[in-house]
Amino acid sequence: MSAVHKKAAAALAVLAVLGLSACTSNDPDDGNDNLKGGTSDAEAGSNDEAGDKITIGFSAPAADHGWMASITESTKAVAENYEDVELVVAEGTNDPQVQIQQIETFINDKVDAIVLLPFDGAALTPIALEAMEAGIPVVNVDREFNDPNAARVTVLGDNYGMGVSAGEYICSQAGDDSDAVVAEIAGIDSLPLTQDRSKGFKDALKECGLDVDNRVAADFTVQGGEEAATNLLQAAPKIDYLWNHDDDQGVGVLAAIDNAGRDEFVMIGGAGSKNAMEAIKAGNSVLKATVIYPSTQGADGLKLARLLAQEKSVDDLVEVEVPRQVQLYAPVVTADNVDKYLPSAFTS
Structure with a gap:
């Protein structure tokens, strides 16, 4: 293995341990196994077993791009699998000031957790810090904040x-x-x-x-x-x-x-x-x-936000707390393996 690929390999190892999803399409009904699971089929004692009812706020940029549309749609699809999650989705916007107002609303409504893909990570850092200081865990998706303390968990592509x-x-x-x-x-x-x-x-x-x-x-x-x-x-x-x-x-x-x-x-x-x-x-x-470049970062963020709000950890880890950062892998799709990835692809 080349030296430059060690980082990507490490990310794959984290992904394998956590068992988080890899990519998804805009259509949540396309049979994508990555979006399955949830409270209805959960085994007793598992993380997917229904817990306390929680409300999660979600905010992302406008779905004016196939990848971004999939971010929002896959997050909604995963939330529908959990009877103990009420997902409040703010209207997608490319205006940082509007997105700041959305997070302010989530804080005032005292949601249990926030999943945020910021249009501008630097601009959204202060309001994310405010949410964290209010005791609301923030899951930062894809575009990082300027201050690591602005998020309890960061979910990234590589x-x-x-x-x-x-x-x-x-x-x-x-x-x-x-x-x-x-x-x-x-x-x-x-x-x-x-x-x-x-x-x-x-x-x-x-x-x-x-x-x-x-x-x-x-x-x-x-x-x-x-x-x-x-x-x-x-x-x-x-x-x-x-x-x-x-x-x-x-x-x-x-x-x-x-x-x-x-x-x-x-x-x-x-x-x-x-x-x-x-x-x-x-x-x-x-x-x-x-x-x-996985378009399930929001969906993975939703699952992690649920665990945080219900004070759970990740089943496959020894650690008793949810990790601070999850980085997803960037595999190459060719004619030899395309059938493996095609069912879970997003539409441009």
């Missing part, structure tokens, strides 16, 4: 690990070809998550003597992906491998590739959308793999 997984996949495909041309279409460059993904990608490629020859940034949208890919393809007459950070913007990336009539390279996606996985399974495009 952005650095995504880059590592994508880079290691390219290394495995390139073999001894040290002249392979590698391109990258990032998300929003100003975001730490994009910076982490690019760093992991660069570090993994370095392990096999490759580097990023051409790089552009997009904005996680279809339109932005198409524009960025068009610019990249014009600037790079030859590409062997292309990693696109996000499968939603990847819809636009693939459109640009089709328009340019380019098919000489292998493309790797990011996040793990249903659209991308279907293309991988069909095998009729340049897209041959995608790296999962």
Whole structure:
């Protein structure tokens, strides 16, 4: 195992121990085993056995992106499995001030726990601290606060690990070809998550003597992906491998590739959308793999918030308290294993 992948492997170990879910779709009725469980089928004495009735407040950005929509829908689906949980879902918003007001309402209503995916982690830190000081445990999802004391638990994807997984996949495909041309279409460059993904990608490629020859940034949208890919393809007459950070913007990336009539390279996606996985399974495009960034972080946060509010721990751990941080793994999906992940993918 390479040194750069140790972090991702550690995250997988944590995930395996906790038994938390990996990814989900926008449709809670698609038979996704990851969202099953709950009080109705719980064994006596288990964590899923019905306990005291609790109220959990949930707030996340607007569902204007397939991945973000899945965050909210999977959280709702998991909550429905628990007869002892009342989930209060605030309307999705990309306005930090509105989200702050939502958390203030949760505090005033004295909910038992809050699951919060902040649009802006720094902006939401003070109100999260206020909730914690009021005795309401906060589960921070995906975008971290500035102060670790603002959350009792933080549930994260592995952005650095995504880059590592994508880079290691390219290394495995390139073999001894040290002249392979590698391109990258990032998300929003100003975001730490994009910076982490690019760093992991660069570090993994370095392990096999490759580097990023051409790089552009997009904005996680279809339109932005198409524009960025068009610019990249014009600037790079030859590409062997292309990693696109996000499968939603990847819809636009693939459109640009089709328009340019380019098919000489292998493309790797990011996040793990249903659209991308279907293309991988069909095998009729340049897209041959995608790296999962779990969209169940809110659902996992809901389960952890329930345990906190009911003063329970995690069944499979010796510890008597819920952990402070859970980081989910970033596996690579290819034609060889796509059937394993396709039923639980979100729709772009």
